[in-house]
Amino acid sequence: MAEVLKGKVLVAQGGGPTAVINQSMVGAVLESRKFPQVTRVYGAVHGVRGIIEEDFLDLTEATTHNLEAVAQTPSSGLCSTRDKPDVEYCRKVFQVCQAHEVRYFFYIGGNDSADTCRIVNEEADKAGYELRVIHIPKTIDNDLKVTDHCPGYGSAAKFVAQAFAGVNLDNRAIPGVYIGIVMGRHAGFLTAASVLGKKYPDDGPHLVYLPERPFNKKQFVQDVQSVYTKYGRCIIAASEGIVDAKGVAIASQFTGGEKDSHGNVQLSGTGALGDLLASWIKAETGIKRVRADTLGYLQRSFLGCVSEVDQFEAREVGEKAAQFAIWHNRDGSVVIRRIGDYAVEYDLAKLKDVARESVCMPDKFINKQANGVTDAFLRYARPLIGELPIMERIAAPKVARILKNK
Numbered sequence: 001m002a003e004v005l006k007g008k009v010l011v012a013q014g015g016g017p018t019a020v021i022n023q024s025m026v027g028a029v030l031e032s033r034k035f036p037q038v039t040r041v042y043g044a045v046h047g048v049r050g051i052i053e054e055d056f057l058d059l060t061e062a063t064t065h066n067l068e069a070v071a072q073t074p075s076s077g078l079c080s081t082r083d084k085p086d087v088e089y090c091r092k093v094f095q096v097c098q099a100h101e102v103r104y105f106f107y108i109g110g111n112d113s114a115d116t117c118r119i120v121n122e123e124a125d126k127a128g129y130e131l132r133v134i135h136i137p138k139t140i141d142n143d144l145k146v147t148d149h150c151p152g153y154g155s156a157a158k159f160v161a162q163a164f165a166g167v168n169l170d171n172r173a174i175p176g177v178y179i180g181i182v183m184g185r186h187a188g189f190l191t192a193a194s195v196l197g198k199k200y201p202d203d204g205p206h207l208v209y210l211p212e213r214p215f216n217k218k219q220f221v222q223d224v225q226s227v228y229t230k231y232g233r234c235i236i237a238a239s240e241g242i243v244d245a246k247g248v249a250i251a252s253q254f255t256g257g258e259k260d261s262h263g264n265v266q267l268s269g270t271g272a273l274g275d276l277l278a279s280w281i282k283a284e285t286g287i288k289r290v291r292a293d294t295l296g297y298l299q300r301s302f303l304g305c306v307s308e309v310d311q312f313e314a315r316e317v318g319e320k321a322a323q324f325a326i327w328h329n330r331d332g333s334v335v336i337r338r339i340g341d342y343a344v345e346y347d348l349a350k351l352k353d354v355a356r357e358s359v360c361m362p363d364k365f366i367n368k369q370a371n372g373v374t375d376a377f378l379r380y381a382r383p384l385i386g387e388l389p390i391m392e393r394i395a396a397p398k399v400a401r402i403l404k405n406k
Contacts, residue, residue, distance in 0.1 A: 005130055005329065006037040007103030009322075011059070012044035012051060014109035014116070015082070016140065017075040018152030019159075019306045020314035021108055024136050025078060026071035027318025028106045029059050035326045038104070047081035048107070048116060051093050054100075071315065074301035084112050090119035097124075097131060104132045104325045108318070110139040110150075114333050115355035121331050132325035135333035135351060136317050140300055143187035143358035146349040147335035151317055154310030154384035156183075157193035159302045160237075161385060163295060165197030168204040168235055169391065175233035176289030177224065177281055178204070181274045183299050185241045186211050188361040190299065192373045193381055194237035197388055204235025211241035212361045213370035215250055220277070221284040223371050228287060238277060240294075250276070270294070307386045313344060320346045342383040 009032040011025055025043070032038050043057040044050035057078070059067070070077045085093065093116070097105055105120065107113050117135040124131035137144050140156035160182055171178050184190040188210030195205060206227045209215055227234040242250050251273045274292030281290050317334045324330045332348035333355075339345055365377035 003329070004037050005103045005132065005326075007039060007101045009038050009041045009104040009106065009326075010044060010051070010056075010097060010100070010102045011041065011078070011106045012047045012108070013076040013078045013080050013138075014047040014107060014113040015080060015138070017080060017301045018138055018140055018314075019074040019155035019301055020151055020311050021075070021138050022073055022077045023071045023311055023314035024108050024138060024151060024318035024321075026067045027315040028108075028136065028322050029062075029067060029318075030064065031319040031322035032104065032326065033060065035322075038326065039101070042100070042102070043078045046079045047083065047109075048085055048089070048093055049081040049083050050078075051096050052089070054096060056100075074303055074306070085116050085119065087119055087123075090116060091123050094120050094123040094127070094129075094131070098127070098129055103130060104134075104322075106134050106136055106318075106321050106325070108136040108138050110137075110141070111144055111354060111356055111358050113138075114144070114351055117331075117333070118351035118355045121351060132329065133331045133351070134321040134325050134348075135354060136321045137334060137336075137354075138314075140190060141184050141187045141358070142189035143185075143360070145354050145357060145359050146333070147354075148338040148344070149336060149384060151310060151314035151336075153189060154307035154313075154386070155305065156190055156299045157196065157381060158307045158310075158385040158388070159299055159305045160190055160193045160295065161196035162305060162388060163298075164194040164205050164235065164237060165203075165388065165391060168197070171204060171233050171235055174289075176291065177228065177234045177236070177278075177287055179236045179238060179274050179277050179281075179290070179292040180205070181238055181240055181271075181292070181294040183295065184211070184239050186360060187241075187358060188212050188239050188366070189381075191237050191239040192361060192365065192377055193385070195373055196378070196381060196385055197391070199391055200393070202231050204233075205237040206231065206234050207236045207371045208373055209236070209238040209242050209371060210361060210366060211239045211243055212363075212366060214245045214247075215242040216245070217280060221280060223369075224281055224287075225285050228285070236277070238273070240273065242273075307384060309384055309386050316346065324348050
């Protein structure tokens, strides 16, 4: 049995909020409070920036009732940061941990957060200081390596599925062309989720464009015209990260190459991409009723649209982080492994195997026409979003015309 490591726990949240990130935080906190070797449980306000500034909340004294209510609340209860720490930054994070006698550091976030964990872990090793570091996965993009899927994705995917299902009902009532721009950067998982609310063969979205395939304007217009001719309407889901044949983001022509705080090309923040696609359709097809929306931040922390599966798994990855670190004296990134038809188990991957790099939609999830998804994707994603609201059409026979037949 590993030597008992006595000291404080520090929990932080990084990157974009999700509907279930607080489940992971509360899971880690409450599980940690069960262990006698844990002297205090701190929460860093605004992620690693809060650690640098020693801006902590003593979660040891938060009531279980309060924490359970926070767990049910979307977004980051401890608040987040977009800081992308380098080695020097991570060295300061470690120094603060050492000064406060933190022995267990849990950081909830995506691949950049995993890289922060990796560097902090290495700094502790260099200093000969026993510090268990666990990365707890979180991202609506679903683009982390090793894990089958990421907490946060299921709820965001459910929102996207329901949003497009609602648009489909509206579009069927008053036909036209609708374009919805979805988050996800270089991974198409969230955009692909737009199809999960389809019930009938003519339901939209009828076309889905992902960043994993080059986007061609001519083919796009032809696809839209074909669907419109067949159904008298067309619903399109397009990723904010769609790229041309050279791999250049279509959205980048509007942002002038502007970068976000992580050094990535700015893809969202305006409705420009949707407006561009709409203008192409109007100009090339003559269709008058064309509308475009950018779903934006609504996808991340929408109140009242949470997948129960996502919620449950987000809680468990937080609990498992505490168990792996405190019980088993291990460092790493918590990963979800799928079993059978649908069940999961949890494991710990090496931090270096999850850090920095991301994954995209597998080829088997994308149709040959590059404008939709396959049944393999449906089998993968449907268990993650849980049940959807009831949607039905009137089932009644047509009444024969009288005046029109004369």
